[in-house]
Amino acid sequence: MAVDASTSAKGDLIIKNLTKTYGEFNAVDDLSLVIPKGSFFALLGPSGCGKTTTLRMIAGLEEPTSGSISVGTTDITDMKPYKRPVNTVFQNYALFPHLSIFENIAFGLRRRGVSDAEVKAQVDKVLNLVELPQLAERKPNQLSGGQQQRIAVARAIVNKPALLLLDEPLGALDLKLRRQMQIELKWIQTEIGITFVHVTHDQEEAMTMADTIAVMNNGKIEQMGSPEELYDSPRTSFVANFLGQSNLIPGTITGNDGDNLVIELFGNKVAVPKRRSSAHGNSVLVGIRPEKFRVAAEGKGATGNVLTGGVVSDVSYIGVSTQYQVEMPWGKELMVFEQNDDDEDFLRKGEKVTLSWEPVFSFVLDGSEIASSGSH
Amino acid sequence: MAVISRPSGKVFALKDNKSAFPYLLLAPGLLWLFMFFILPIANLAQMSTKTSSGETGEFVQSYRFANFFDSFMDASGQFARSFLYATLATLIALAIAYPLAYAIAFKSGKLKNVLLVLVIAPFFVSFLLRTIAWKQILGEEGAVTAILRTLHIISPQTTLTSSAFAVVTGLAYNFLPFMTLPIYASLERIDPRTLEASGDLYANGFTTFRKVTLPLSMPGVVAGTLLTFIPAAGDYINANILGNPNTKMLGNVIEARFFKIVDYPTAAALSFTLMAAILILITFYIRKAGTEELV
Numbered sequence: 001m002a003v004d005a006s007t008s009a010k011g012d013l014i015i016k017n018l019t020k021t022y023g024e025f026n027a028v029d030d031l032s033l034v035i036p037k038g039s040f041f042a043l044l045g046p047s048g049c050g051k052t053t054t055l056r057m058i059a060g061l062e063e064p065t066s067g068s069i070s071v072g073t074t075d076i077t078d079m080k081p082y083k084r085p086v087n088t089v090f091q092n093y094a095l096f097p098h099l100s101i102f103e104n105i106a107f108g109l110r111r112r113g114v115s116d117a118e119v120k121a122q123v124d125k126v127l128n129l130v131e132l133p134q135l136a137e138r139k140p141n142q143l144s145g146g147q148q149q150r151i152a153v154a155r156a157i158v159n160k161p162a163l164l165l166l167d168e169p170l171g172a173l174d175l176k177l178r179r180q181m182q183i184e185l186k187w188i189q190t191e192i193g194i195t196f197v198h199v200t201h202d203q204e205e206a207m208t209m210a211d212t213i214a215v216m217n218n219g220k221i222e223q224m225g226s227p228e229e230l231y232d233s234p235r236t237s238f239v240a241n242f243l244g245q246s247n248l249i250p251g252t253i254t255g256n257d258g259d260n261l262v263i264e265l266f267g268n269k270v271a272v273p274k275r276r277s278s279a280h281g282n283s284v285l286v287g288i289r290p291e292k293f294r295v296a297a298e299g300k301g302a303t304g305n306v307l308t309g310g311v312v313s314d315v316s317y318i319g320v321s322t323q324y325q326v327e328m329p330w331g332k333e334l335m336v337f338e339q340n341d342d343d344e345d346f347l348r349k350g351e352k353v354t355l356s357w358e359p360v361f362s363f364v365l366d367g368s369e370i371a372s373s374g375s376h
Numbered sequence: 377m378a379v380i381s382r383p384s385g386k387v388f389a390l391k392d393n394k395s396a397f398p399y400l401l402l403a404p405g406l407l408w409l410f411m412f413f414i415l416p417i418a419n420l421a422q423m424s425t426k427t428s429s430g431e432t433g434e435f436v437q438s439y440r441f442a443n444f445f446d447s448f449m450d451a452s453g454q455f456a457r458s459f460l461y462a463t464l465a466t467l468i469a470l471a472i473a474y475p476l477a478y479a480i481a482f483k484s485g486k487l488k489n490v491l492l493v494l495v496i497a498p499f500f501v502s503f504l505l506r507t508i509a510w511k512q513i514l515g516e517e518g519a520v521t522a523i524l525r526t527l528h529i530i531s532p533q534t535t536l537t538s539s540a541f542a543v544v545t546g547l548a549y550n551f552l553p554f555m556t557l558p559i560y561a562s563l564e565r566i567d568p569r570t571l572e573a574s575g576d577l578y579a580n581g582f583t584t585f586r587k588v589t590l591p592l593s594m595p596g597v598v599a600g601t602l603l604t605f606i607p608a609a610g611d612y613i614n615a616n617i618l619g620n621p622n623t624k625m626l627g628n629v630i631e632a633r634f635f636k637i638v639d640y641p642t643a644a645a646l647s648f649t650l651m652a653a654i655l656i657l658i659t660f661y662i663r664k665a666g667t668e669e670l671v
Contacts (some may be wrong), residue, residue, distance in 0.1 A: 061572055081575040088576045094569035098591045107587075108577035159577070 010085075010162050011072020012037050013058070013195060018067035020053050020219075027053045029219035031067070035212075037162075040189050040196045042210035044203060046242070046374075050219040051199045055165050058197065059088045071162050082111075087156035088165040092172065093148045095140035101127075101151055102136040108159040126158040129188065146177045153185065157192060164189075166198040170205060182208045203243050207231070215239050217374065233363050235278040237285065238374035240365065246287045247334045248371040253282040260359060266330045270305035276363040283367030290335040292361035295324060295353050302356035310334070310353045315346065322346065326353060424644035433638050443645040451629045451646060458626040458650070459657075461540070462609035465547035466555075469604050470597070472548070473555035477596070478589075480556075481563035495556050503550060507617045510546045511537055514618075542618035543625075547608045554603035562596025563589070598665045602658055609654055626650055 013035040020028040028050040035041045043051040056062040058069055060081030068077045076084050087108065095104050105123045114122070127133040130150040140148060149169060156164055169185070170178045186209045189196045200206050206213050207227040214224040215238070223230060223239045234240035237248055251265040260271040263286055272286060295310075296302055313333060314325035317340075324336040324347065336355065347353060424443055426435035448455065480491045498506055514520055514536040524530045536542055566589065574584040612627025619625075626646060633643035 059576060061575075080580070081572075082578045082580050086576070088573070090569050090573055092567070092569060094567060094573040096570055096573070096588060096592075098588075107574070107579070111578035111583060155577070 010037070013163055013197070014068075014070045015054075015058075016068045016070075018054065018057060018069065019065045020050070020057060020062060021065045026219045028057070028064075031219070031221060033214060033221060033224065035195060035197060037072075037195055038193050039211045040186065040198065040209055042198045042200060042206035042213045043216055044200055044206040044213050044242075045216035046201055049216040051201075051216050052167060054216075055088075055167055055197065055199045058163070059086055059165055060084050061088075085162040086165060087159050087161040087163075088167065089149075089152045089156050089169045091167045091169070093140075093152040095148060095151060095155070097140055099139075100136065101132075101138050101140065101143070104140065104151060105155045105158050107155065112159075122158055126154045129157075129191070130154045130184075145173055146181065149173060149181060150184075153188065157188065157194060160192075161194060163195045163197060166196060168200055169198070170200075170202075178205070185209060207243070213243075215242060217242075231289075233276050233278075234287065235365070236373070237287075237365055237369040237371055240287050240363070241372070241374035245290055245335060247290060247293075248285040248287050248365065248369075249332070249334075250367065250371070251284055251286050253279070253284055261364065263364070265307065266328070268305075268307050270307075270362075271359040272305075272362050272364050273360055276360075279364050279366045281367060285365040285367060285369055285371060287363045287365060288334075288357055288361065290323070291321070291337040291339075292357045293334070293336040293338075294356050295326065295336050295338055295347060296356070297347065298352040298354050300354070302354045304356050304358045305362070307334075307355045310355055312347050312349050312351045312353055315349055317346075324353075326355060420644045420647060423640050424648055426641045428639075428641075433640075435641055440641075443641050444649060447642045447645045448649050450642075451626060454624050454626045454629050455650075455653075457623070458609050459653075461544050461547060461615075461623075461625060462605050462611075464544045465551065465608045466601050466605045468545065468548035469552050469555040470601060473552055473559055473600060474593075474597070477556050477560035477563055481560055481566075492560070495553050495560075498550075499553065504613060504617075506550060507546055507613055510542070510549055511618055514542050514545075537618065538620040540619070540623045543615050543623050546614040546618045547611060550611075550614065551604040551608055554607075555600040558599035558603065559593060559596040562593045562599075566592045594665060598662065602661075606654055606658070610650060 015031060015033050015035075018028055018031040019026065031050075031054060043054060045051045053062060057064050060076070060079060064077060068075060070076060071085055074085075076086075096107065099107070102123055105126060106119045109119045109122055123136070124133065127136060130153060132147060132150055132154075135143060135147065135151070140151070143151065149172075152169070153166075166185075170181050173181060182205055185196075185198075189209075198206070198210060211226065212224065213227055213230055215222045215230065217238050222236050223234065230239060230243050234243065234246070237246075240246040240248065249265050251263045251270075253261050254264050254269070255262045256274075257271060259274055261274055261277055263270050263272060263284060265286060270286065277284070294302070298308070307328065309329040310326040312324055313327040316323045319340070321337045321339050324338065325333045326336055327333050334355065422437065423435065425437065425439045425441055427438045427440050427443075428434070429436045476495070480488060480495070484491050501509075512518060516535065516537075518536075521530075521536050524536075525532055525534075530536070570588055570592070571584055574588045575581075579587060610627050612625060612631050615623055615625045615628050616631075630643045630646050630650075633639045633646065
């Protein structure tokens with residue numbers, strides 16, 4: 001028997017120029033990335049962006065049109081799924097309905113000829129890890145969605161793959177259970193140290209769990225980095241809008257001031273750190289997250305970058321914060337989230353206000369970006 | 377929405393009230409069963425213990441349970457042959473139907489509906505005609521005999537008709553759709569992602585079939601084998617048209633006793649013995665297959 005990659009291959013997942021074409025349509029378009037061993041990696045994007053196709057190619061369930069996939073030094077591009085050092089947690093769990101929970105989890109071990117005693121030990125261990133040892137003799141249809149989800153994870157990780165793929169694993173759960181499972185999955189990943197590649201369209205889920213997020217759009221990676229990096233310094237408007245919300249205001253770079261760029265926004269001069277800029281020319285979009293704005297009645301003290309002449313056009317109180325829509329003199333509305341952490345009076349609809357923010361809390365995109373791309 | 381938000385008291389009250397409505401719905405079916413199944417069976421049971429009064433076609437109730445034993449001993453050869461032929465026909469039908477159903481369920485793409493229609497197409501022709509057609513196909517002028525003779529698989533003197541071979545293959549052919557459709561239905565219900573999961577968990581194609589596809593399709597296999605075996609065991613048309621005097625099945629004996637010899641008690645006793653034997657056999661089979669809850 002040839003060396004079995006399903007146990008021997010270890011190391012980083014290396015994807016090179018991966019492309020998947022359906023007719024004229026590039027589902028995955030020349031994708032290259034390295035996922036370091038032991039990391040929790042999220043592929044984040046809207047439906048149809050190619051993230052699931054990418055995952056299925058890694059699992060061997062789809063054949064790439066071109067490009068290569070390797071784990072460490074082992075090329076797995078043309079390997080049959082059952083020979084890959086990869087296990088998958090499927091979207092609908094795909095548990096075997098005719099087998100007990102114990103046999104579901106034991107399935108992979110038995111296929112590899114692990115002895116009965118060892119199977120029992122391993123399955124018991126992993127059942128304890130997901131805290132469901134009492135369910136071993138049940139059938140999958142006797143379990144709740146959350147329990148099935150955990151069994152699906154257990155069935156995959158018991159094989160100690162180099163790589164665990166999770167295809168929207170929490171999509172079918174309700175919000176509360178999803179939050180709980182996010183924390184549990186993160187804990188399990190830390191506990192066993194396997195590389196997790198997690199596909200999701202839920203930006204909050206990706207940010208909660210992943211060390212590194214790749215934001216995908218139209219078969220390409222828009223940007224890759226830690227959650228903080230992507231949130232604070234998005235390089236495209238798609239990322240700025242898909243990960244949280246952003247106000248993107250068109251402006252022109254007029255000069256430099258030390259480490260800052262000086263940008264004119266409809267007559268207001270503002271400063272943004274150079275390191276936060278991904279602009280190529282002088283025409284730019286300045287991005288400010290809604291919660292970074294400070295809003296005050298016109299004439300009250302405002303420091304840092306200032307935009308004057310706003311009028312409150314809508315107020316919604318949502319407990320932890322109050323959300324304002326502020327109409328600016330140039331006709332666009334900006335979104336502002338104010339923490340309800342002081343006893344300041346609410347600003348009322350129609351009131352004239354000044355917006356301000358600290359320069360470090362903004363970023364600059366190239367002016368060729370489409371401001372609404374990736375909006376929810 | 378209005379229905380859902382309505383105070384629940386009244387809705388539940390309706391449920392609690394033991395309405396006669398479900399029984400009304402059942403009534404036509406129950407009546408039908410009573411008229412055309414229960415009554416004839418009771419009649420048959422009465423007949424099975426009668427003895428001849430001496431006049432042809434007249435019988436008197438004598439509670440002669442030895443009728444069962446006597447008739448069974450007389451027809452034990454045909455009895456054994458019925459079960460042997462039915463078993464062989466079921467196995468042949470299974471061997472043909474499973475790959476066929478598998479291909480239709482997983483590999484047929486857009487042709488799926490066309491193929492399903494083709495599977496049931498023989499039903500547009502009467503059972504009798506299909507059996508006669510089978511005689512033609514296997515006949516001296518037919519292609520099957522010619523090809524097998526050319527290939528020296530059978531000798532020039534061997535004929536395929538009027539043989540056990542013709543009876544068994546005729547049974548298999550006639551009941552093939554009953555085998556194919558339940559298997560297809562159970563294969564079709566399998567979530568393809570469980571098959572992907574099996575591959576993901578180190579099972580190759582054959583192991584996936586053995587450990588996932590086959591067990592998940594067992595309800596269809598059990599249903600299909602029963603739907604084939606039961607009518608095949610009681611059939612007499614195939615043996616009549618395709619067989620010879622040495623391939624008579626129990627159905628032929630019953631038919632002869634009823635319509636030719638006018639020995640109703642023996643025919644009735646044999647019918648009951650056959651029914652009991654089939655019941656015992658399938659009970660054992662279903663237990664063995666372990667799918668009581670699925671049939």
